[in-house]
Amino acid sequence: MYNKKQEHLQRIKKGGTDAINYADGGVCIMAKAKKDIKKVVLAYSGGLDTSIIIPWLKENYNNCEVIAVSADVGQGTELDGLEEKAVKTGASKLIVLDLKKTFVEDYIFPTVQAGAVYENRYLLGTSFARPIIGKELARIALEEGADAICHGATGKGNDQVRFELAIKAYAPDMAIIAPWREWTIKSRDEEIDYAEAHNIPLKINRETNYSKDKNLWHLSHEGLDLEDPANEPQYEKEGFLELGVSPIQAPDKPTYVTIHFEKGIPTAIDGKEMGAVELVEKLNELGGANGIGLADLVENRLVGMKSRGVYETPGGTILYHAHDVLETITLDKETARTKQYLSIKFADIVYNGQWYTPLREALTAFVNETQKTVTGDVKLKLYKGNIINAGVTSPYTLYDEEVATFDAEDVYNQKDAEGFINLFGLPIHVKAVLDQKRNNK
Incomplete structure (x- = not known):
């Protein structure tokens, strides 16, 4: 068996294509030979990684055809000029997919409804963008008759897992x-060297070379001075923040906003009905102007290491807060507590790229059931990075002022509390009595 495995390793290096069955019952599917890769679909953002990948693929995969695919999940001007750039660097064409509406309705809002937050702070902006992109990459690769799908995620990060699990779900072969995971490039500086050697235009330089991910929901910053957790993020530095301002630079006057929800889905702002994309964009505008949604955190990556990032999620932070407030009056205690517990698992599933799994679907079904009464209005005051509750109403409220009041009322008999406490405290009482008897002996 040892010799056969050695043979297997040699054939992988040469690009073998078949499967080997080992005597111990294991099966290893070998990588497709480079010579057999004629057409590749590339997840293309036009950023540093994917900018150099096109010529690298041409050089290393026998001048294969490269079809670049850009998913518009709200990057805005980052998509400008991508077609010309992709073709000039060797792609046969660029396919741009407008996924914003689907992204918000089918991925973002269900996650907000679940109350899913990774490690208490991260609102999953990159995490839930990858499954929809991976799914579309698989669809296009199958339609185009491609031999492979290529992505620019690093071997240290989470995105490689998220992309590839989505691809496995929709194009398993x-x-x-x-x-x-293949090339000899070791750093972003070396990537820039490669780009310069191949005359590939870049929108960054070595001094502002943060690793960023932007979509309709958020913007992340990693790398450079942020790699040391001892360094304070330069929020006030011109050009660092893109979706808003530092709380220090926010207006001295608060901004009020009222968000309406229907079954846990936000549908209107200040009485104006809006589509999903427009609503998130509006909240980004309001939140960004008031310094809302900045998160500086060290998170635990799926691959085992810790990483430090700064996230801008102005509209998302407002939505999570408003949704939580509405649930305080529309969910009973046990449902709310169970949902809170399951939200941690939901966040892990999203973070780990397991969107297309039976467990995620089952948890979403549970969440949907809890959201049947999460309808109403939440009024908030935005002020210098703070979100202050300013009122909440719902036709399904479980809050009864007559029961809760400190004033005189005839609804609640306070004498009933005595019997409740006696029963609720019975285990404590019994233990104490028995302990006394044992101690007296």
Whole structure:
């Protein structure tokens, strides 16, 4: 068996394509040979990684055809000029997919409804963008008759897992190329060297070379001075923040906003009905102007290491807060507590790229059931990075002022509390009595 495994390793290096069955019952599907890769679908953002991947693929995969695919999940001007750039660097064409509406309605809002927050702070902005992109990459690769799908995620990060699990769900037999797991490039500086040597235009330089991910929901910043948790983020530095301002630079006057929810889905702002994309964009505008939604955190990546990032999620932070407030009056205690517990698992599932799994679907079904009464209005005051509750109403409220009041009322008999306490405290009482008897002996 040892010799056969050695043979297997040699054939992988040469690009073998078949499966080997070992005597111990194991099966290893070998990587597709480079010579057999004729057409590749590339997840293309036009950023540093994917900018150099096109010529790298041409050089290392026998001048294969590269079809670049850009998913518009709200990057805005980052998509400008991508077609010309992709074709000039060797792609046969660029396919741009407008996924914003689906992204918000089918991925963001269900996660907000679940109250899913990774490690108490991270609102999953990159995490739930990857499954929808991976799904579309698989669809296009199958339609185009591609031999492989390529992505620019690093071997240290979470995105490689998220992309590839989505691809496995929709194109399980598709070969996957991950250059960061193949090439000899070791750093972003070396990537820039490669780009300069191949005359590839970049929108960044070595001094502002933060690793960023932007979509309709958030913007993340990693790398450079942020790699040391001892360094304070330069929020007030011009050009660092893109979705808003530092709380210090926010207006001295608060901004009020009222958000309406229907079954846990936000549908209107200040009485104006809005589509999902427009609503998130409006909250980003309001939140950003008031310094809302900045998170500086060290998180635990799926691959085992810790990483430090700064996230801007102005509209998302407002939505999570408003949704939580509405649930305080529309969910009973046990449902709310159970949902809170399951939200941690939901966040882990999203973070780990397991969107297309039976467990995620089952948890979403539970969440949907809890959201049947989460309808109403939440009024908030935004002020210098703070979100202050300013009122909440719902036709399904479980809050009864007549029961809760400190004033005179005839609804609640306070004498009933005595019997409740006696029963609720019975285990404590029994233990204390028995302990006394034992101690007296």
